[in-house]
Amino acid sequence: MKTFTFDAQVTAALFDATGAVFALGDGAVVFESGERAEAHDGAVLCACVHPSGDGIITGGDDGKVVWSRRGESVVLATAKGQWIDAIDAAPETGLVAFAFGRTLSVIDPADTHFRRDFSHERTVSGVAFDPKGRRIAASTYGGAALWFARIAQQQPTMLKWAGSHTGVAWSPDGAFVVTTMQDNQLHGWRMKDQRNMRMGGYPGKIRNLAFAANGRLLVTPGAQGVVLWPFEGSQGPMGREATEIGYDEASLVNLVAARPSHGRVAAGLNDGRVWVADPAGQGLDRVRADKGAPIVALTFDADARRLAWADEDGQAGIADL
Amino acid sequence: MSDKTPVTVLTGYLGAGKTTLLNRILTEDHGKRYAVIVNEFGEIGIDNDLVVGADEDVFEMNNGCVCCTVRGDLIRVVSGLMKRQRPGKPAFDAIIVETTGLADPGPVAQTFFVDEDVKAKTTLDSVTALVDAKHVMARLDDSKEAREQVAFADRIILNKTDLATPDELDAVEARLRGLNPLAPIVRAERSNVPLDQVLGQHGFDLDRILEVRPDWVNPPHGAEGHVHDEHCGHDHDHDHGHHHHDHDHGHHDHGPRGHAHQDDIKGVSLSLDRPLDGGKFTAWLDRLLAEKGQDILRAKGIIDVAGEDRRLVFQAVHMILEGDLQRPWGDKERRWSRAVFIGRDLDEAALKAGFEACAA
Numbered sequence: 001m002k003t004f005t006f007d008a009q010v011t012a013a014l015f016d017a018t019g020a021v022f023a024l025g026d027g028a029v030v031f032e033s034g035e036r037a038e039a040h041d042g043a044v045l046c047a048c049v050h051p052s053g054d055g056i057i058t059g060g061d062d063g064k065v066v067w068s069r070r071g072e073s074v075v076l077a078t079a080k081g082q083w084i085d086a087i088d089a090a091p092e093t094g095l096v097a098f099a100f101g102r103t104l105s106v107i108d109p110a111d112t113h114f115r116r117d118f119s120h121e122r123t124v125s126g127v128a129f130d131p132k133g134r135r136i137a138a139s140t141y142g143g144a145a146l147w148f149a150r151i152a153q154q155q156p157t158m159l160k161w162a163g164s165h166t167g168v169a170w171s172p173d174g175a176f177v178v179t180t181m182q183d184n185q186l187h188g189w190r191m192k193d194q195r196n197m198r199m200g201g202y203p204g205k206i207r208n209l210a211f212a213a214n215g216r217l218l219v220t221p222g223a224q225g226v227v228l229w230p231f232e233g234s235q236g237p238m239g240r241e242a243t244e245i246g247y248d249e250a251s252l253v254n255l256v257a258a259r260p261s262h263g264r265v266a267a268g269l270n271d272g273r274v275w276v277a278d279p280a281g282q283g284l285d286r287v288r289a290d291k292g293a294p295i296v297a298l299t300f301d302a303d304a305r306r307l308a309w310a311d312e313d314g315q316a317g318i319a320d321l
Numbered sequence: 322m323s324d325k326t327p328v329t330v331l332t333g334y335l336g337a338g339k340t341t342l343l344n345r346i347l348t349e350d351h352g353k354r355y356a357v358i359v360n361e362f363g364e365i366g367i368d369n370d371l372v373v374g375a376d377e378d379v380f381e382m383n384n385g386c387v388c389c390t391v392r393g394d395l396i397r398v399v400s401g402l403m404k405r406q407r408p409g410k411p412a413f414d415a416i417i418v419e420t421t422g423l424a425d426p427g428p429v430a431q432t433f434f435v436d437e438d439v440k441a442k443t444t445l446d447s448v449t450a451l452v453d454a455k456h457v458m459a460r461l462d463d464s465k466e467a468r469e470q471v472a473f474a475d476r477i478i479l480n481k482t483d484l485a486t487p488d489e490l491d492a493v494e495a496r497l498r499g500l501n502p503l504a505p506i507v508r509a510e511r512s513n514v515p516l517d518q519v520l521g522q523h524g525f526d527l528d529r530i531l532e533v534r535p536d537w538v539n540p541p542h543g544a545e546g547h548v549h550d551e552h553c554g555h556d557h558d559h560d561h562g563h564h565h566h567d568h569d570h571g572h573h574d575h576g577p578r579g580h581a582h583q584d585d586i587k588g589v590s591l592s593l594d595r596p597l598d599g600g601k602f603t604a605w606l607d608r609l610l611a612e613k614g615q616d617i618l619r620a621k622g623i624i625d626v627a628g629e630d631r632r633l634v635f636q637a638v639h640m641i642l643e644g645d646l647q648r649p650w651g652d653k654e655r656r657w658s659r660a661v662f663i664g665r666d667l668d669e670a671a672l673k674a675g676f677e678a679c680a681a
Contacts, residue, residue: 011404025404043404061373061401082374083401101376123378123394141380141393164380164393182393182436183382205437293408313408 001287002032002318010310011044013297017053018070020308020318022297027060029068032318037068046087051094051109059084059098067109077107077115086126086167090133095149097136099124104138106149118147118156126167131174139168139179144189146177159189161196167208172215172260176236180206184222186229190236197238199229204252204270212258212265213279219265221253226267226277245277246284255298262304264321268295274309276321287319325444326403327415329520330429332470333451334422334460338480342451342512342519343419347372351516353414356402358395360421371413373398377421379428382435389435389640390428396436403442415520416443423466426450426473427618427639430525434641447524450474450504451512454485457493461500461584472500472586472663473618475524476507483510502588503533503621503661527645530634533621533659586618589669591676592659596627602679606635606642609675614640616667622660625650627681635660 009025019032027040029047040060047058055069057076065077065084079100087098097106104124108114122141129136129149138145138156141164145156164182171178176197178188184205188197206222211231218229218237225247229237246253246267257266263279272292275284293313300307310316333339343357356371378394395418405412420429426448433445450470452460457479460467471477477497482490494506507514523529602624610617617639624633635644650656662672 008407009404025406043401045401045404061405083398085397085401123376123397125393125397141378164382182380182391182396 001320004030004310004316006030006310006314006316008314009043009312010297010314010316012047012056012058013299013308013310013316014047014049014056015299015301015306015308016049016055020301020306021056021068022308022310022316023047023056023058027062029056029058029066029073031070033070035070037071037073039066039068039073040064045084046098048087048089048096049091051089051091051096053091057087057089057096057109059087059100063100065096065098065107076109077105079103079105086124088127088129088136090129090149092131093129093133093149095129095133097127097129097149099127099138102140104136104145104147106136106147116150116152118145118154120145125165126179128168128170128177130170131172137168137170137177139165141165144168144177144179159194161187161189163187167206169209169211171218171231171236172211175234176231178209178218180209180220186218186220188236190234190238192234195238197236199237199242201242202227208255210256210258211260213260213263215260217258217263217265219256219258221256221267224249224252226253226256226265228265246275254295257298257300257304257307259300259302259304261302262300264300264304266298266300266307266309268298268309270294272311274298274307274317274319276307276319285321287321288317324411325442326411326413327446327521328399328418328433328443329415329446329522330418330420330426330448331451331519332420332424332426332448332474334453334464334467334470336456337422337451337453338478338509338512339419339451342478342514343417345512346417346516346519349516354412356413356416358398358416358418360419371402373402375418377424379425389431390425391432391435392428395429395432396439399439399443403438406442415446417520423464424470425466426470430473430638431641433525434638434643445525446520447475447522448473449476449478449519449522451478451480452493452497454479454482454490454493454508458496461496465585468500468584468586469618471497471504472588474501474504475522476518477501477504478507478509478512478514478519480509480512480514482508496584498588500584500586500588501619501663502590503619503663525636525638525643527634527636527643527647530621530623530636530647533623533661586663586665587667588661588663589667589672590659590661591622591673592657593677593680594657596625596656596681597658597679598681599626599629599633601681602626602633603644605675605679606637606644609672610637610640610642613664613667617662617664619664620660620662622658623647624658624660625656 012023023044025043029037042061044058063079063081082100102120104118106116126139143160165179167180184202185200202222209220225244251269251271255268274288293311297310375394382389620637631646634647
């Protein structure tokens with residue numbers, strides 16, 4: 001396992017086509033191979049892999065969207081000094097979506113003239129492209145707004161549910177949109193009829209979510225173990241119960257990692273430990289057995305063969321599984 | 322605890338002097354690094370400091386607590402600011418939140434108790450209300466928000482005192498004390514209050530609840546009914562006997578000038594010289610906050626629990642209650658229970674009866 005010590009908080013860990021990349025609270029982007037780009041004057045608040053797979057795109061509290069590759073950083077877009085709170089990219093269409101304040105913006109890194117700005121009544125907390133890269137879900141207070149990425153003039157489709165939604169994701173088949181909520185629950189909508197699904201009972205904050213095993217499992221943190229919701233068939237998890245793996249009453253899972261292509265699941269705990277569970281295997285594979293500061297970044301590469309993690313004190317690692 | 326970044330909230334209606342005070346905090350040579358969250362759009366770096374715009378995005382939690390509204394934008398901005406924090410090194414000496422003139426301070430304060438991440442990284446230090454000596458009476462008459470800002474505060478800065486007469490100032494102070502018997506009132510001109518009177522107040526810190534003064538519902542110095550105490554700023558004998566005065570007088574009806582105005586918000590002070598039954602008191606307080614928490618802006622108390630050598634201290638913001646056994650009572654310390662509730666339409670007689678029924 002490779003380890004790193006950063007003199008800044010890690011705010012995101014990602015794998016681009018070449019290797020692991022860490023984004024930091026001092027505005028830097030650091031590649032596994034050692035290159036470092038000073039991307040922002042301030043903290044990196046959000047990050048995603050560039051649609052081409054080469055390098056990462058970060059949003060900062062300096063109001064800039066920056067593409068960093070090994071040896072080079074370029075500003076792709078700005079937001080008049082407002083914080084860039086959320087970002088996502090779609091390899092399928094090459095588009096990038098980011099949110100600042102109440103605005104969702106879409107840009108095309110391959111076409112510098114293309115930009116769409118969509119406004120919302122409340123602050124946008126999360127953005128996610130659908131699996132085809134054509135629609136974008138933006139989570140906000142009161143639900144999620146669905147936009148077509150390229151159309152300039154449009155009314156969004158509103159998926160409504162009272163409360164504060166803090167993040168959003170699509171199921172890999174595009175059949176469901178799921179949000180995390182401020183009050184420790186998930187909310188889902190089935191696209192074909194906008195039927196609501198409530199997934200609750202969490203003792204802690206649900207900081208992210210991921211799909212595993214061809215989308216048959218929705219994987220979330222926010223509890224003493226990793227929570228798995230069955231997403232098989234058109235019903236999704238409706239009327240079914242979640243299972244929990246790796247339960248440890250002394251800690252909470254802060255973040256999870258999973259890939260739709262694989263059944264493997266990883267957990268980053270609030271006591272600094274990191275483990276991986278294989279669907280075929282027994283028990284947990286401890287990637288980081290020692291306790292430490294809470295895990296704040298966790299991600300698999302595309303095939304779930306490598307795992308990158310980081311804790312709040314700037315300790316980070318990359319494990320080959 | 323100490324590695325948490327303290328947060329100070331500044332309230333006050335338009336023209337009370339918040340901007341002047343903020344500019345002083347940002348430009349004074351104090352060697353500290355502050356982040357200031359303001360309502361205006363945009364982000365301006367001033368030397369070492371950071372000014373961030375926020376949206377006053379108030380929302381209700383779905384957690385069954387009917388008055389539990391929080392500020393979503395503060396969760397977002399505070400979490401973002403904390404990302405600048407280096408391992409073991411706080412990014413800022415303090416965060417200052419400016420609210421709009423019409424803001425309800427409740428959701429701002431509740432945010433710091435409700436959100437897991439915000440609670441882990443920051444601690445709400447205090448809420449300071451600025452009022453303008455010349456215009457505050459009119460604002461208190463016509464604005465519910467102005468009354469709530471005063472009632473909610475840990476400290477009140479009575480600003481622009483140079484624009485009011487001594488009599489006007491006394492009348493203003495009497496009314497402010499009626500609305501909020503807990504908060505010290507600091508007089509200032511052009512917001513020239515020392516920063517150590519605004520920052521680092523520990524207004525929500527149970528360990529710092531050293532004294533709760535039910536007799537602060539006290540007409541101003543020189544007025545009829547005034548009780549001389551250390552807050553008058555002149556020497557006097559501490560044994561003058563206010564320990565013996567009758568606490569039943571509790572709440573004066575708005576001071577010597579007898580203005581008929583009765584504010585809908587007031588502070589109710591309770592005290593008892595006998596120990597309370599711990600179980601009864603906790604049950605009463607829980608029920609009170611569950612039923613009346615929407616109307617109770619702030620509460621603080623120090624309780625003498627029967628059979629317990631330590632002081633039970635509590636503080637509440639609406640329905641959010643924190644309580645703990647604090648330091649032991651001193652050998653020579655007078656053991657008594659006292660509590661102050663500040664809120665809307667409080668039934669003083671019922672509160673008093675409920676409190677006294679908790680006697681052991």
